[in-house]
Amino acid sequence: MAAAPKLPQMITANRLRDGEVVWWKAGHWVERIEQGSVYEDPKAAAAALTEAQVFVTDRVVVNPYLFEVRVTDGRIKPASERELIRAAGPTVRHDLGKQSCPTLESFDVSL
Amino acid sequence: MYRYDEFDAQFVAERVEQFRYQVARRLAGELTEDEFKPLRLMNGLYLQLHAYMLRIAVPYGTLSSKQLRKLGQIARKYDKGYGHFTTRTNLQLNWPKLVDVPDILAELASVEMHCIQTSGNCIRNVTADQFAGATAEEMEDPRPLCEIIRQWSTRHPEFTFLARKFKIAVGATEHDRAALQYHDMAVQVVRNAEGRTGYLVMAGGGMGRTPYVAHVMREFVEREDILAYLEAVLRVYNEDSRRDNIHKQRIKILINAIGPEEMRRRVAREFEEIKASGTLQLPQDELDRIKTYFAPPEFEKLPDVSSQFEVAQQRDADFANWVMTNVAKHKQPGYAIATISLKPVGGVPGDATSDQMEALADLMDEFGFDEVRVSHEQNLVLPHVKKRDLPAVYARLKALGVATPNAGLITDIIACPGLDYCDLANARSIPVAQDIARRFENLQRQHDIGELKIKISGCINACGHHHAGHIGILGVDKKGVEYYQLQLGGSGAEDASIGDIMGPGFGRHEIANAVERVVDHYLKVRLDGERFLDTYRRVGMEPFKNVAYLEQLYAAY
Numbered sequence A: 001m002a003a004a005p006k007l008p009q010m011i012t013a014n015r016l017r018d019g020e021v022v023w024w025k026a027g028h029w030v031e032r033i034e035q036g037s038v039y040e041d042p043k044a045a046a047a048a049l050t051e052a053q054v055f056v057t058d059r060v061v062v063n064p065y066l067f068e069v070r071v072t073d074g075r076i077k078p079a080s081e082r083e084l085i086r087a088a089g090p091t092v093r094h095d096l097g098k099q100s101c102p103t104l105e106s107f108d109v110s111l
Numbered sequence B: 001m002y003r004y005d006e007f008d009a010q011f012v013a014e015r016v017e018q019f020r021y022q023v024a025r026r027l028a029g030e031l032t033e034d035e036f037k038p039l040r041l042m043n044g045l046y047l048q049l050h051a052y053m054l055r056i057a058v059p060y061g062t063l064s065s066k067q068l069r070k071l072g073q074i075a076r077k078y079d080k081g082y083g084h085f086t087t088r089t090n091l092q093l094n095w096p097k098l099v100d101v102p103d104i105l106a107e108l109a110s111v112e113m114h115c116i117q118t119s120g121n122c123i124r125n126v127t128a129d130q131f132a133g134a135t136a137e138e139m140e141d142p143r144p145l146c147e148i149i150r151q152w153s154t155r156h157p158e159f160t161f162l163a164r165k166f167k168i169a170v171g172a173t174e175h176d177r178a179a180l181q182y183h184d185m186a187v188q189v190v191r192n193a194e195g196r197t198g199y200l201v202m203a204g205g206g207m208g209r210t211p212y213v214a215h216v217m218r219e220f221v222e223r224e225d226i227l228a229y230l231e232a233v234l235r236v237y238n239e240d241s242r243r244d245n246i247h248k249q250r251i252k253i254l255i256n257a258i259g260p261e262e263m264r265r266r267v268a269r270e271f272e273e274i275k276a277s278g279t280l281q282l283p284q285d286e287l288d289r290i291k292t293y294f295a296p297p298e299f300e301k302l303p304d305v306s307s308q309f310e311v312a313q314q315r316d317a318d319f320a321n322w323v324m325t326n327v328a329k330h331k332q333p334g335y336a337i338a339t340i341s342l343k344p345v346g347g348v349p350g351d352a353t354s355d356q357m358e359a360l361a362d363l364m365d366e367f368g369f370d371e372v373r374v375s376h377e378q379n380l381v382l383p384h385v386k387k388r389d390l391p392a393v394y395a396r397l398k399a400l401g402v403a404t405p406n407a408g409l410i411t412d413i414i415a416c417p418g419l420d421y422c423d424l425a426n427a428r429s430i431p432v433a434q435d436i437a438r439r440f441e442n443l444q445r446q447h448d449i450g451e452l453k454i455k456i457s458g459c460i461n462a463c464g465h466h467h468a469g470h471i472g473i474l475g476v477d478k479k480g481v482e483y484y485q486l487q488l489g490g491s492g493a494e495d496a497s498i499g500d501i502m503g504p505g506f507g508r509h510e511i512a513n514a515v516e517r518v519v520d521h522y523l524k525v526r527l528d529g530e531r532f533l534d535t536y537r538r539v540g541m542e543p544f545k546n547v548a549y550l551e552q553l554y555a556a557y
Helices: A042-057 A081-088 B006-027 B033-041 B065-078 B098-109 B143-153 B223-240 B251-258 B260-277 B284-293 B307-315 B317-326 B354-367 B387-399 B430-439 B443-449 B511-525 B532-539 B542-548
Strands: A009-015 A021-025 A028-030 A061-072 A075-078 B045-047 B052-056 B082-085 B091-093 B168-171 B185-191 B197-203 B215-222 B327-329 B335-340 B351-353 B372-374 B380-386 B454-457 B471-478 B481-488
Touching: A009 A042, A021 A042, A042 A061, A061 A081, A075 A081, B006 B033, B006 B098, B033 B045, B052 B098, B065 B082, B065 B091, B065 B098, B065 B351, B065 B354, B082 B354, B143 B168, B143 B185, B143 B223, B143 B284, B185 B223, B197 B223, B215 B223, B215 B260, B223 B251, B223 B260, B251 B260, B307 B317, B307 B387, B317 B327, B317 B335, B317 B387, B335 B387, B351 B354, B354 B380, B354 B387, B380 B387, B430 B454, B430 B511, B443 B511, B471 B511, B481 B511, B511 B532, B511 B542, B532 B542
Parallel strands: B168 B185, B454 B471
Antiparallel strands: A009 A021, A009 A061, A021 A028, A061 A075, B045 B052, B052 B091, B082 B091, B082 B351, B185 B197, B197 B215, B327 B335, B335 B380, B372 B380, B471 B481
């Protein structure tokens, strides 16, 4: 068995209708990472993922999964570059993706 | 260029409505994602890092002004005002909404375009030399054969569910601009000893995790037998390829496992069988009919020297620089081939905005250009420009930001979308290309360096052709952090070779420095007339490796 993750986790997916990247927030989906729920406890994260999976059957999202984040002084930062870019947008076009809307007060996008 | 007949038009229109229905069923819950995914992929629709991505086929890289204008309009109306030209000469939209895709396909169908076979395990969009029909070097225009292959392979019942994707390219010159030897199968128009035109067929080339240069399957296939021969290769591949391991499913693995000799034997046996059945002979009248669609425009009889053109070069050094690299010789006196660079220094290789696409379409109409080409090097090409029009065309391109004088130079970099967009990527490609381009921005330095092809992929799938780069760069992921492996000595041209891996990767902020040290060393040790590739082939990896890792501190692993 793989070792239990040491970092807190979040859940993300793509919205079926338009592909928009979304994050899980206790019972529904939000469009900004800083609004999503962070799970310190791996068991709670797994339980939330099971709950989130229902929205696949309900045709709201596609392919939800867990990923690791770091939270420093209340600011969320995904552990991998992939999830950072997904949460912010292309690093070569700051006018595109979530980063184009300047409400990132609790989200650290620096690579 | 080719115009749809009633069958093409009906087929594409039906496919649009079929997909509209499939999307509706998916949204209504009648199809699961697992059921829907292969259907959307058959129509070029992927789900990427940020959003859906729609890959639009540009058969053999040829577009009319009407089509280019439509692409610009679609990108503005349904996407974010730009598109990305790829190494398969297709156009990708990075942000379409699933609910809009049926309408996008309908708009594409209105200009005889579609997204069919731009994904999935089928025969993909056929590519060709971007100078086809314009260069004096070619035996004949390769595109009629491309179109015949397109018609033969579209929804071919036997080859709709291959073990893996299958890519075909066609060329007709000795100088290979279409990376023929890196294709699953490639056809080169040749002439035999008796002076008859026919086709040389290669197979088993490819990039990805196991790169191979193609083997010649047959030196000369008679014109009327070409489809029978291609079908024979596909049939052997379809029957004998491994389907148990995703890394061993391409034809290159089969051919290199059984050996080219055995492959030739198996193909020959199938070929004889297909030929004997007599069902796949290419009728001359059909070939002639297709050829008429690709008849060159009515060229004016012009002197080869244009005084306007000559004077403009003397007066305007920027124009002269552009001509030096971006203008190539045309077969018709008084005409030239012009490469439109989509590689502005600091820009995104291959990206074009809606405004640029529409303005280029207007320019085409104004100057009477019937078509524009997409090259696998992610540039556009105006194939038939009167030399006397070149100064005016250049001025317009410059105003649009697409007149960077760098075709074939070190800043004309191929880069895949990488981790900035792609779900498969391990590392970013575009920022690396931008760093290198800025580093070598000085045009005099670029001219001094000469032909040097840098190709960057963000993962081992090699969409950025890094194996074929004189300098290739492969992005890898090490514990969630980007590193870059350097490869030297690759070529996608007629002297095809697979680049050698230098060694441990470089960090994100070290890779441009390493490239610069390698290039500076080349300038130091090159002999007269040697390109980077020639010098590398003469001196080997060691001297370059010795300078590249100067800052050992930053060397990754």
